Amino acid sequence: MRALIVSDIHSNIEAFRAVVADAEARGGFDEIWSLGDLVGYGPEPSECVELLRAHSHNAVVGNHDLAAVGKLSLERFNPYAAAANRWTAARLTREQADYIGGLPLTLELDEFTLAHGSPRNPIWEYLVTVDAAIACFTHIDTYWCLVGHSHTPFMCIPQGTTGAAFLAFPPDRLVQLDSRPLIVNPGSVGQPRDGDARASYVIYDDSAGTIVHHRVAYDIAATQEKMRRHGLPDYLIERLAVGM
Ligand code: ZN
Numbered sequence: 001m002r003a004l005i006v007s008d009i010h011s012n013i014e015a016f017r018a019v020v021a022d023a024e025a026r027g028g029f030d031e032i033w034s035l036g037d038l039v040g041y042g043p044e045p046s047e048c049v050e051l052l053r054a055h056s057h058n059a060v061v062g063n064h065d066l067a068a069v070g071k072l073s074l075e076r077f078n079p080y081a082a083a084a085n086r087w088t089a090a091r092l093t094r095e096q097a098d099y100i101g102g103l104p105l106t107l108e109l110d111e112f113t114l115a116h117g118s119p120r121n122p123i124w125e126y127l128v129t130v131d132a133a134i135a136c137f138t139h140i141d142t143y144w145c146l147v148g149h150s151h152t153p154f155m156c157i158p159q160g161t162t163g164a165a166f167l168a169f170p171p172d173r174l175v176q177l178d179s180r181p182l183i184v185n186p187g188s189v190g191q192p193r194d195g196d197a198r199a200s201y202v203i204y205d206d207s208a209g210t211i212v213h214h215r216v217a218y219d220i221a222a223t224q225e226k227m228r229r230h231g232l233p234d235y236l237i238e239r240l241a242v243g244m
Contacts (some may be wrong), residue, residue, distance in 0.1 A: 002028065003109075005186045005202040005211075007035035007116075007148025009052075010064065011042030011088065012190025012240075015199040016051055018218035019189050023203060026214065031055065033109065033204075035148035035186070036062025036116030038100070040081065041236050042190050043226035045088045049096045061103035062116040062149065063123050064088075069097040072123065080233040087232065110206060111143040111177075118147055126150050127183065133164035137181050145183045152194045153187030153202075153213055169213045177209045184211060190223075191236075197243035 004023045009016050023029050032055045039045035045068070052059065064081070066072035068089045074082040092100070105122040107114040118125040118132055119139040125132055127147045133156045136145055155167045158181050169175075169184070187200025194200075198215040205211075220240050227237045 001030050001206045003204040003206075004029040004032045005035070005146060005184075005204055006032060006189050007146075007186050008037040008062070008151050008188035008190060009034070009039075009042075009048050010037055010188070010190035011039045011045040011048050012199075012218075012223050013042075013044040013047040013051065014220075014223045015190045015218045016048055018216050019199050019201045020051070020055075022214060022216040023201065026203065029203065032057040032059075033112075033114060033146070034059035035114055035146055036060050036103075036122075037064045037148060038062070039068050039088050039092070040064025041084050041232075042223060043230050043232060045091050046093065046096055048190075049092070049099065053099070058107055058109055058114070059103050060107050060114050060116055060122065061100065061105060065100045065103065066123065068092060069101040071101055076124070080235050084232055084236060087230065108142055112204075113140040113142045113145045115145070115147055117149040119145060127156075127185070128152075128166075130164045130166075133166070133183060134158075134162065136183055137164070140181075143179055143181060144177065145181075147183060147185050148188070150185060151188035151192055152185060153200050154185050156183040157181065171213050171215045173212065175211050177211060186213065187215075191240060192243040193239075195243050197241060
């Protein structure tokens with residue numbers, strides 16, 4: 001079984017389609033695992049929901065998803081995110097909103113725990129500190145954990161008995177999984193923030209026991225044009241070009 005692992009698609013169908021096509025060209029996949037924030041920020045929320053649902057998939061819910069279906073207050077969203085989220089809420093069909101609202105906060109698949117932010121706080125925690133990483137290792141019952149939310153690809157391993165080390169996750173290098181704990185963030189499909197504007201994703205191959213990170217270019221200008229047409233905030237449009 002090969003899983004296409006994606007996170008933070010954020011209504012960017014151009015990026016999502018490019019990821020699916022690239023993964024298909026690199027040997028294909030059997031299912032998609034989505035780590036949340038399918039919608040919010042970008043111009044095509046409904047299309048992203050439908051592309052995910054066109055494939056066999058497993059998905060957890062993110063903070064933008066919950067806000068877009070009225071299950072999370074926009075109080076903690078910055079003004080740009082809140083404006084885009086209100087726009088998103090009005091675009092989703094009732095049926096799509098019900099689907100999103102029914103997604104779980106965490107999932108265990110194979111030896112992975114999936115959460116948007118972190119296993120202990122799936123909605124809000126950014127798993128970017130040693131403290132959060134240690135809490136994650138003690139929190140999960142599986143060997144490995146998959147998170148999104150920070151829009152930055154990385155791997156994290158325990159260090160000694162009380163530490164954790166964040167490692168770069170360079171594209172195209174096969175990583176062999178073993179029984180040692182590991183946290184993986186596949187980066188963001190629709191709004192990367194690590195200085196690389198290309199869409200980011202991971203392929204997990206369960207028979208080989210490997211994961212690999214890939215980047216793929218997509219038509220950023222097309223997404224930006226659609227966002228402009230819908231009057232989405234300039235800040236959100238411009239950041240796509242720089243991947244920050
Ligand atoms: Zn996000």
